Structures are given as C-alpha cells and as structure tokens.
Amino acid sequence: MINLTILLAIFSFPLFAANHVAFLGGGGEPQGSKTIFDQDVKRFGNFVERMPGANVTVSFNGGHSGTEGKLAENFPASPNTPFTATNFEALVSRYESDIQAGRINSADQLMLYIDTHGAEQSPGGQTTHNIATTGGSIANFDNLAGARSVSLDRLRNLTTLAEARGIRLAIIDVSCHSGASQSLANSKTCVISATGPRHYGFAGSGTFSSNFINRMRPGRNLNDIFHSVRDDSADTDFPMISSPAGKDVQDQIYPLLTRFLYDYERNSPSKLRGDIINSISTNSCEQENESLATLINLLNNVENVTNENFRRLREAVSEYQVLRTTMQNQLRGMITNPVLTESRQFCHGGRCFTYSGKEVIAMDIPAAVAVANQAGVNTPSQAAFYQSWANTLNQLAPWKAQLLANPAVANFPNYFHNYPDLERQSERLARRISKEERRLYREMHEQASASDQRPNPCKDFRL
Amino acid sequence: MKYFFFLFLVLPAHAKNVCFNYQFEGAVKTLSGKYILITQSDTRSERKFEFDHQDIPKLAPYAGKHAKGEFILPEENPVSGTRVLSLTKIDFGTPDPLNHEKALVKLNQIECPKI
Numbered sequence A: 001m002i003n004l005t006i007l008l009a010i011f012s013f014p015l016f017a018a019n020h021v022a023f024l025g026g027g028g029e030p031q032g033s034k035t036i037f038d039q040d041v042k043r044f045g046n047f048v049e050r051m052p053g054a055n056v057t058v059s060f061n062g063g064h065s066g067t068e069g070k071l072a073e074n075f076p077a078s079p080n081t082p083f084t085a086t087n088f089e090a091l092v093s094r095y096e097s098d099i100q101a102g103r104i105n106s107a108d109q110l111m112l113y114i115d116t117h118g119a120e121q122s123p124g125g126q127t128t129h130n131i132a133t134t135g136g137s138i139a140n141f142d143n144l145a146g147a148r149s150v151s152l153d154r155l156r157n158l159t160t161l162a163e164a165r166g167i168r169l170a171i172i173d174v175s176c177h178s179g180a181s182q183s184l185a186n187s188k189t190c191v192i193s194a195t196g197p198r199h200y201g202f203a204g205s206g207t208f209s210s211n212f213i214n215r216m217r218p219g220r221n222l223n224d225i226f227h228s229v230r231d232d233s234a235d236t237d238f239p240m241i242s243s244p245a246g247k248d249v250q251d252q253i254y255p256l257l258t259r260f261l262y263d264y265e266r267n268s269p270s271k272l273r274g275d276i277i278n279s280i281s282t283n284s285c286e287q288e289n290e291s292l293a294t295l296i297n298l299l300n301n302v303e304n305v306t307n308e309n310f311r312r313l314r315e316a317v318s319e320y321q322v323l324r325t326t327m328q329n330q331l332r333g334m335i336t337n338p339v340l341t342e343s344r345q346f347c348h349g350g351r352c353f354t355y356s357g358k359e360v361i362a363m364d365i366p367a368a369v370a371v372a373n374q375a376g377v378n379t380p381s382q383a384a385f386y387q388s389w390a391n392t393l394n395q396l397a398p399w400k401a402q403l404l405a406n407p408a409v410a411n412f413p414n415y416f417h418n419y420p421d422l423e424r425q426s427e428r429l430a431r432r433i434s435k436e437e438r439r440l441y442r443e444m445h446e447q448a449s450a451s452d453q454r455p456n457p458c459k460d461f462r463l
Numbered sequence B: 001m002k003y004f005f006f007l008f009l010v011l012p013a014h015a016k017n018v019c020f021n022y023q024f025e026g027a028v029k030t031l032s033g034k035y036i037l038i039t040q041s042d043t044r045s046e047r048k049f050e051f052d053h054q055d056i057p058k059l060a061p062y063a064g065k066h067a068k069g070e071f072i073l074p075e076e077n078p079v080s081g082t083r084v085l086s087l088t089k090i091d092f093g094t095p096d097p098l099n100h101e102k103a104l105v106k107l108n109q110i111e112c113p114k115i
Helices: A002-011 A038-049 A065-074 A086-101 A153-163 A178-184 A208-215 A223-234 A244-261 A269-281 A287-303 A311-336 A357-362 A363-373 A380-404 A412-449 B002-013 B053-062
Strands: A019-025 A055-060 A111-115 A130-135 A147-149 A170-173 A189-195 A343-348 A353-357 B020-031 B035-040 B047-051 B065-071 B086-092 B104-111
Touching: A002 B002, A019 A038, A019 B002, A038 A065, A038 A086, A055 A065, A055 A086, A055 A287, A055 B053, A065 A363, A086 A147, A086 A153, A147 A153, A153 A170, A153 A178, A153 A189, A153 B002, A170 A178, A178 A189, A178 A244, A189 A223, A208 A269, A223 A412, A244 A287, A244 B035, A269 A287, A269 A412, A287 A311, A287 A412, A311 A412, A343 A380, A353 A357, A353 A380, A353 B053, A357 A412, A363 A380, A363 B053, A380 B053, B035 B053, B047 B053, B053 B086
Parallel strands: A019 A055, A019 A111, A111 A170, A170 A189
Antiparallel strands: A130 A147, A343 A353, B020 B035, B020 B065, B020 B104, B035 B047, B065 B086
16 A cells, blocks of 8 residues: 555656756946856856756856856856847746746746846836846946846746746845845745845855855755855845745834945945935934834844843944934935025126025135136136136135034035945944844744744745 | 918028037036036046036036036037036035946937027
8 A cells, every 4th residue: 555655656746857947147247358246157057066957048148258258167068148138038938838838847846046236126017126137237236227137027927837837936036126026926936035125135255145056955945045044144135035934024124124224335325325315305204213113122022031132233223223313414404404505696897606505615715716816718708707706706705604603504514524424334333233133034034934834935946 | 471481491491509418426626727527537437527617606616526417518428528518507416436327317408508
C-alpha cells in the first residue's frame, strides 16, 4: 500500500521539473565601459553555476563594453540580449506563450530577477513602477528622466497565467522604489523588493541585493533567504516580501517609518526637502505628531517591558522628529515671512530697480557696486544704466541694516549654509533608525509568523 | 476686398524669430567682473550663460548662491556661452546634485522679445 502511494505520488507530477531563470536589467547608466551592476553580474553568474540544468535567459545592459564582457564571461551558456523595451516585451510574451502551451507547467518554477534602476510609481493608475532599460542615462533617480524605461505592469498577465496554471513564480526586484512591485503578488507569485516604494535601493557589496544573491543556494526557499539577509545591511532602504506575515508587518510599520528613512547623503536631498516642503504646504505637522505617537505605542506593545528592546529606536525617531520640526520651522519662515517677500523700488536718473527683502539681505552690496563700476560699456546708454544702478545700490544699505537687526530674518543669509547642514544631520539619524528597524521587523515577523497557516508562495519557491 | 485677401494670405507666411522659455537652476558666479549662471557645474553637462546688461541688476543678490527661475533663450539646444535674451524670474534655490534634469527645462516656444 505504501509503495503504491509512493508510485502514485511520483507519477502524478511530470518527471522533469524545470527551473526557469531570467536575469534582467542593467539600464539607465551613464556612458562608459562599466556600470554599477557589474559585481551583481558576477554574483548572479555564480548563482547560475550552482543551478545546473536551469533554463537561464539573460537580457541585461547593452552599450557598456566592460559589463557586456562580464556577462559573456559569467553566462557562457546563455548569450545576452540587450535589455531594451523590445527584448523585454519579447521575453514576457515568450514566457506567457510557454505557460499557455504547457511548455512551462505546474511542476516548474520561474524566477525573474530584476537588477536595474527603478522609478517611483507614476500617478494615474500604474500599479507597479517603471524600470530603466538600456539607452539613455538617468538624470533624476525619482522618475528616471533621461533614461528609457518599461513598466512592470506588463508582468501582471504573466502572474495571472502562472496562478491559473499553478506555476510557482518569483519576481525579485532589487531596483529603487521596488516596493511598488509588491502588488504583483498572488497565491502563486512571490515578490521580493529590495526597498519600499518611496525609497531608494542600493547596489554594491554589503547591500541587501548583493547579500541576497550570495545566499541563493540550491534547496533554500526564498522566504528563508529573505529573512536571513534582511538584517545584514543597514542602508536607508526597506526590503519587502509578499508573504502574508511579511505583508502584515510591512503594512503596519512602513507608513510610520517612511519619513524617518529619508536622509541627505544616500538619498537625493530632493526627497527629504520635498517631503518637508510638502508637510508645510499640506499643514500635516499635527498629523506627523499623531503618527509618531502611533509608532511609539506600537513599539511599546511589541517590546518586552523589562528589556526595552526598542529604546534606541524610540529615541532616534523622537530626535529625528525634532530635527524635522526645526527644518519645517526654518523653511516655513523663509518661504512665507512678509519682511522677506516685501518688494521695494529704488530709482535714479529715470531708471528704477526693484528688490525684495530677501534679495537685499542676501546681497553683497559693495561687490555689486564694484560690478556696476567695472562693467564693460559699449554705448552711452549702457554707461548711464550702470551709473543709475550703482547709485540705487547705495540706497539699499539702510534697508539691509534694518533687516539684519530683525532677529526673525537675520539668519536668512546663512540659510544657504545652515539648511543643508540640518539636512545632513538626518543621515546619521536615518541610518540609526534603519538599523533598529531591522530588529523591530524581525521581532514583529516572528510574532506574526509563529502560528501562521496561510499559504506562502515565497516558502513554496525552493531553489 | 482684394487687398484684404492679399494681407490674409501673406501675413502668416512672414518669418518670425523663434525663442524658447526655459526653467533653470544653477549657481550665479562673478567672472571677470560679470555675473554668469552655471548649470550642472563640475559635470560633463556644465553650461555657462551670459546676460544682457538689463538683467545684471537682477542677478546681483544671487552672486555666490544657487538660483532658480526662468529665462528666454534664442536656441532650442543651448550650448555653453549662450546669451540669455531676458531673465524673467529668479529666486533663491538650494543645490540638488542628483536631480540634474531641473538644471535646464525647455518650457515652450515663443516669439523672441525685442530687447
């Protein structure tokens, strides 16, 4: 009877289950021979070596001779095609038709590993985000301006087909803002993202993406690999997994921690500054205090009262909130103070010049007078123009002295030096918070997954 | 009536000088006693813009600082050394090294102003 059961079990599955692996990305890089993805090419090549018999497709980069050399060296059995929109479309269509025709079936599994630059989710209905293809160089890391890109929304149909045919599918997106890909998850599709939808991801050794590839070994499942590497890096990113317990934890803490993971050095200043300006213009400072209180309550609930596990995280977020308030107050004062925005007109010799308070307080008047006096003039009217201007510049001095005596605005000339200094302080705090967030995530995940019986496609995907 | 049709047919064909409105961000510096604007300084895309004497007083408060605003250029693809026809807006800004695309954004095509 036992033998019969074993035989039935064996013959109910196709004899040759196949691993299909696609390595995609390497786009958006500036001209040159190398790219920031070169080390990952080598790492992923080593992974493929550990997976003999896997059907490997490589569509990566294009246009960088050094990177292409590494691709040829590390994937000798899988010739590379440049990662263009056309090749991406062809690859997705091929997998779709392979599934529909049964060439990839329920005994098989398919992994798409996406290693490139990624944009924030576009407004207007996009459910994932755009990733950079080859051709073009990124000028803006938030929206990939300057680069060519494709939308990962194109993978939606593939995930639906895989689910309907019972095929295990893994989408590992290690690009910036890759948390936006989590929406592709379903009962058969595991999605792993190197960072949250509003944060950058990082490349290079010691980062989440490099550690993840290094731990990809035959026999291990994606769920275990993810949790074994999540704690190993402390960049200001937020790795995500679509397992039910992972999603529960992420839904609780990512919205509360989002603003505390913005820093100046590793993220673009625009992300932090944009968030501060947005909080001023939407008058959301009160909401920020409520959200901080929610986070502190959550930490109190999660930690063991006696050991105060999250004392350092509590301190760091509180300190960061004080810094944010300072930044908000300084920017609000600079943006809206009527003393600085008031304009006055100064005239001489029939010509008038208009200056605002902030222009006068910031101006080096003697240096401007020197420019006026030394200006090369071609015509008598130009000479008269500069003479009038030099005269009006001398009229500005009393107003400037008055502004400098006003403590509310006297700091404005230093604003250009001080404000970036404030922003730089966020780097130290954000990195501290990121390090502590790893511990919080682990503890909450252990609690959430302890008795979790829900299906987990990330656990089912075994290399 | 005959003359009306003549005007109607001929006037639209009259060539006009074409200029472009640009949004800019960059550093205002004093060079050889003149103010210039440098966008994307210290990169391969660095460009320097010179200004008409009418605009020099507007630039004075921004010398040594980062500025943002709008100006009118005679060229669709300006090169370094292009002369700005008219500085229409200027304000203080803060440098954002990763967002180079904001350095120079073409807004719209306009008829060149008379200066």
